[in-house]
Amino acid sequence: SGDNGRTECAIEGDVPFSLTAAFANHYELRTSAALDRETTAEYNVSIVATDWGRARLSARESVSVRVGDVNDNAPRFTQAAYSMSVSENEAGAVRIGSVKATDADAGANGRVRYALVREEGEERPAVSVDAESGDVSVVRPLDYEEVRAVEVRVRAADGGSPPRSATALLRVLVRDENDNAPVVLHPPADGGAALGELVPRRARAGYLVAKVVAVDADAGQNAWLCYELAKATEPGLFRVGLHSGEVRTARAVGERDAARHRLVVLVRDRGRPPRSASATLAVALADGFSEGHLRASEEAPAAEPDGRLTLYLSVCLACVSALFVAGAAAAVAAKVRRARRGEPGTLPTFPHSAADSSAGSLPRSYVYDVRLAAGTVNSEFRFLGPLFPCFPAGLPQGAAEQRSSLCSAGLGPEEGDWAVQVRQRSAADRGPREGEREGGWGEGRICSLRDERAEAVPVQPLESRLLPVFGLPAPLRVAPCPE
Template sequence: KRQVILFILCVCVCQTGSETLRYSLAEEMERDAFVADVAKDLGVSLSQLAARKARVVSEGNEQYFRLNQNTGVLTVKETLDREEICPQSDVCTLFFKVFFENPLQLIRGEVEVLDVNDNSPVFPEKEMVLEISETLSSGSRLPLESARDKDVGSNSLQNYSLETNSYFSLNLGTGKDGGKYPELILQRQLDREDQPEINLLLTATDGGSPPRTGTAQVRIVVVDVNDNIPVFGREIYEVRLAENSPPEQLVVRVVAEDLDEGAYGKVRYAFTQTSERSRQLFQMNTDTGEIWLSGSLDFEEAKKHEMVVRGMDGGGLYAQCKVHVEVLDVNDNIPEIALTSISGSISEDAPPRTVVALFRVRDRDSGDNGRTECAIDGELPFSLTPTFDNYYELRTEAALDRERTPEYNITITAMDWGTPRLTSQERISVQISDVNDNPPEFTKTIYTMSVKENNNHMLRIGSVNATDADAGENARVSYALVPEQGKKPNVSINSENGEIYILRPLDYEEVRAFQVAVSATDGGSPPLSAQAVVRVEVRDENDNAPVVLHPLPNSSAKAGELVPRRALAGYLVTKVVAVDADSGQNAWLFYELAKATEPGLFRVGLHSGEVRTARAVSERDAAKQRLVVLVRDSGQPPRSSSVTLSLTLVEGFSEAHLRVSEEAPTGDVETPLTFYLIVCLSSVSALFLITLIAMVVVKVRRVRRMEVETGLAFPKITEESNSNSLPHSYLYDVCFAAGTVNSEFRFLRPLFPCFPSGLPAGPGDQRSSVCSQDVANLGEPGD
């Protein structure tokens, strides 16, 4: 029954300047076997162990250990076989490093793999055949093939034993390298005729507990006399071979001479006491002694090979020599870049000299062939800083800007110093994380939008747009109105897309334009913002009908305007004045005659609103005329208003009045109207006084002769005043409206003095008997 004794030695943590952890572990331990409590040995709490992302990295390509971040326990990943890991070493040490982040820390460690007795001694051949001359003298020593035990120390090969016989005893010899080998000592003379062949069992025993053994059959053939042994020309053959030597290359030729003749003088060569790996790499010609290279040498695997060559003659006598092959290193290994730690993302506001990655460069060659250097390709804001044991830190060298370069693909080139120089590359991708260092930017500083008046509620009139050069939440822009103290906004804004909406209907006649300030704020911390101005222009709609200012639509005058029956074509009767609260084309007004008592008697100016006679007034025309004037604007659809004019055709206006009325359209618009008014007022006042005195005198003298006259007689004045004013017989009122010319006025009423019939007229006057009651029939003047 095979038993494995497991040795777990105490954990030795050596607090040296380099903080190296040293442990030991027996081989053949099961998977996940306990090695050490690293967290306890380092004095690191389990929370720190996980927070700092502690991990173990073994040197070389194989990873033998794993570190549990939750317990801090170091365990083996797979069962360790010391003979496989360190086949030619008495001491087997595995090196590892413990890496911590935040901050970056590296601690060396080593685990010595202790040997257990899990391998039995093994002879190269199961049967060893010795041909011995019968004349061999007693006490002669016959070396035998040594057994090999992969274990080391006390578990290695310790002793040989030979089954009991009458011819040979066993002795242990010690070679120059300290190794033990068995040899037979002849105790008494052999006799081929008595016993031509002797079979013995050779047993090799190691020092394990329990010990392990291996056996080989020794067959001794007794031959005739052969009294000369082969002799090699040199005891040691030394050869130097480059590791890139091609297979089948001749390494060396060993020669042994035998003075015997015939079969006893023919020497045959073979390897003995040679490792299995050397037997795989080298091949011997048994007849010529030539040693050929049969495999590929590797300096990094084994720097030298030692072989023992035995030359045996036909009589069974042999001699041995050693062949030492030194393997020369050539630059056949490229540098290897092994990333230990890397930060996949780094903030753009990281200060210079921030560590981004940690890596190691390894070249398995030696000398200058294994000496390496590193560099970064291209002009990048990064640099390499060597630390120790060929470790390098990748650090930032300058300020970073994500908006300019969001990602860096860094190519690290490692180059050795061999000839030719070999290189390798490793590409590292570093993402630059965003910080909120850019405020939003509007596409315009002033946005101009327009809307028609009388709009609907929440009508969209446009949008503003702002962009942010940052990324993620830092680039998410929200919009808002900048509040104005004491003002109620007319618009609202969609905080997500910047669309502008009118809150309520607008009136162009009240508000023609307004502006608001809009802010765009990003989602960073702290948030950054920018402002723009939105100007809203209100477009006019034809929503106001024309308003007639003159004559007033609700005027209560019954007589209205007086038109003399002797008026000619073009006589100015009155002027309709209207305004429209709209603007532009919507406020352009047109006047037209919608309805008239005599359709062909009057006309209205299309643009001026002047009411004039279209032809001379005739006696057949009715005394009362009614006109409906329509005022229409130019909007779409057009709006209109109307006003009704009442005209009275009267007789008795003076020739001067008619001439003034007829000449008014062609009169000089630059006549000083104020001067005319003063003269007219003076004349009217004087005329009033004279008339009053005359009436008193007439009443005293002709009281009984006064008669009521039914007809109206207008005085006839043949001359105008020197100042071009109207005759003294008329009282008039001048009314001005915006846009009228100086010649536009209207007559209110003439002064009709009542004279008794038969009263003679004064000099220069023409009178008619007028009844005051008839005058009242003419109606009151309009305002």
């Protein structure tokens, strides 16, 4: 009793716990800091009880404290990105690797399951992941020529509530296999080069005959191609470049060499096992090649344009040009025709007097009177000689008194001589034609106004005298002859 009966308790060691006195000789064990089960899952707390007597006595007791788990940790992948490979054409359901994620929690909180992350509308990926173990396998064969690599994301989720998850990138590389044979592009296998290659008879050694072009869809060593001459009509005449595929003459072409040759070129890749293809070349030896052509062929043959395409383009251009020219000509012709139809017919006009018109080829001093007989059918104009309003000097005195009042200017010497001759011819013809005045006026007559008498003489048709002499009809004044 007394002090010997009083006790106190304490915890030994550095542990995140503390003792709190609840009531007499009773204590509570409390945590003094946050506990982490992933760091320390269990604690052994040593509690020492001591009395207050002179010779203090004590007792020791250990208390085991287990820390309960909560889902406070998300799964963690061992790698942020996983890279795997698979051979093309590999059968489905073949394991190619695995992914691994861990969770520090315990129980269901630490149980991890795997799945692929798929976007909406995305097709099913070519690989799959086992939900429990994380093993990765392909679900269908892959073709290297179509798909070089497959990338997907993998999710690892625990079983806690709420669950925690993490993702990692999974890249599956497709390894190429030698599953494609070389494909020859030139010469074409469909016989497009049936005419073959022409080689001049004077070609020297090293002359470029043709070039075999081939491709391989594989990659790496499987696509490395080599060329060799498998068969030839004359094996010693031609050779093939091992890596270039160029077919050249191995020696100078001779006159005794055959005119036609057939070459079989073998194209082989370096895969395991190797695949191959063959190309057939027809070569013809021809004459008539110039030295310039030989030198150009030996150095680097220029690519010839497509002759057929050029011909088609030329024909199309010619057709378009012809249509354009025809259309333009038709438009011009139609316009000219419309213009001609729209023009009114021009009729000859007769001035009232010779002085009123500047047309014609005779001087204005010559005036003509034209008269047509009534009832005549012929519409030809018939005329006599010129009129002489004024007489030149030297004519008889009696004639001078009979000058007309129409005289406005004198005649020159040459005009006077010509007028005299015409007047003499008119007088000579007056007698025999006198009876025609009283006839039916079958022909037209022109009356001279030189004097007041009406003088009628027969005349020639208008076409034979007026048109050849003057070119165009002179202006005439039509009036009846005086009786």
